Amino acid sequence: MILTYKIKHYQDFSDSLGKARQVAQFAIKNKFVLSSASVKHLGLKSMISNQILRKYGKNIKAKKVKSVKLIVPSQGISFDKTKSELNIPCVNLKNLKYYFSNNFDKINQIEIGKVYCYVSVSYTDSPLQLTNDYIGVDLNTTGHCAVVGNPKTGNILKLGKKANHIHQKYKNIRKKLQKQGKFRLVKKIKNRESRIVKDLNHKISKKIVDEAIKQKCNIKMEDLSGIRKNKKNGKSFRYSLNSWSFYQLRSMIEYKAKKQGVMVALIDPAYTSQDCSKCGSLGKRKDKKFKCSKCGHVDHADSNASFNISKRVS
Numbered sequence: 049m050i051l052t053y054k055i056k057h058y059q060d061f062s063d064s065l066g067k068a069r070q071v072a073q074f075a076i077k078n079k080f081v082l083s084s085a086s087v088k089h090l091g092l093k094s095m096i097s098n099q100i101l102r103k104y105g106k107n108i109k110a111k112k113v114k115s116v117k118l119i120v121p122s123q124g125i126s127f128d129k130t131k132s133e134l135n136i137p138c139v140n141l142k143n144l145k146y147y148f149s150n151n152f153d154k155i156n157q158i159e160i161g162k163v164y165c166y167v168s169v170s171y172t173d174s175p176l177q178l179t180n181d182y183i184g185v186d187l188n189t190t191g192h193c194a195v196v197g198n199p200k201t202g203n204i205l206k207l208g209k210k211a212n213h214i215h216q217k218y219k220n221i222r223k224k225l226q227k228q229g230k231f232r233l234v235k236k237i238k239n240r241e242s243r244i245v246k247d248l249n250h251k252i253s254k255k256i257v258d259e260a261i262k263q264k265c266n267i268k269m270e271d272l273s274g275i276r277k278n279k280k281n282g283k284s285f286r287y288s289l290n291s292w293s294f295y296q297l298r299s300m301i302e303y304k305a306k307k308q309g310v311m312v313a314l315i316d317p318a319y320t321s322q323d324c325s326k327c328g329s330l331g332k333r334k335d336k337k338f339k340c341s342k343c344g345h346v347d348h349a350d351s352n353a354s355f356n357i358s359k360r361v362s
């Protein structure tokens with residue numbers, strides 16, 4: 049499996065990036081001349097221009113180039129697993145700290161943009177967790193950001209209560225600074241919040257995947273790809289609130305699960321929060337309380353939803 053990680057490089061590559069753009073433009077114009085010798089006069093390292101020529105020269109549809117990145121192939125990259133650091137000598141990039149798991153097989157390539165490096169890493173695929181049991185993961189932007197439920201055992205795990213407090217706290221700080229006209233600080237605070245939330249999301253997603261492995265289950269989550277268009281269960285409104293962190297958490301769960309061989313099945317989100325997880329009838333949800341009007345079952349709304357998600361056939 050190949051995963052791509054984004055790392056900030058804190059270095060100015062504008063000169064090389066300008067040259068890379070020229071190489072790409074050359075490649076588009078002269079489709080079949082794919083040798084770095086023909087662009088040597090542009091002054092980019094041949095290892096990198098070769099990659100760019102290959103990428104843009106082969107792309108028959110490409111007519112214009114927007115932002116061209118420096119593409120460094122595997123042989124131009126060295127790494128130190130004990131320090132978790134990458135080195136790219138041909139562009140003078142040293143001791144770039146990485147945070148992905150060290151059990152990778154290979155670093156395929158690194159694309160360097162203005163602000164970030166995009167590191168493509170190969171992992172040996174983990175064997176899939178072979179089971180028909182699922183934990184349901186209900187993600188929310190209010191209360192706990194993830195509730196994990198297993199209807200077979202009744203086990204419930206509520207995670208990420210802090211997320212909303214963090215968001216609220218930083219929102220207030222930003223508002224205050226904005227009023228005072230301190231815009232640079234606003235940005236700084238925003239970045240700090242992103243870092244804290246990202247760190248928290250890493251922890252929550254890891255816990256969810258660990259929990260799936262511990263309970264010998266795969267994971268079911270709601271398929272939200274169409275949620276903006278169809279407001280079937282009213283969730284679309286809730287998701288709009290600090291949605292970037294919500295989607296970040298989702299994608300972290302998906303790739304961490306994939307890495308560990310845990311399957312993630314996506315299910316139709318209709319009525320997951322209104323159905324009764326005991327008898328299946330339509331119940332009533334008010335804030336975080338769920339009550340079934342048919343069988344009288346009462347539960348925390350998110351727990352009830354996570355059970356429903358787990359049971360639903362996709």
Ligand SMILES: [Zn+2]
Nearest residue numbers: 324327340343
């Ligand atoms: Zn019921």
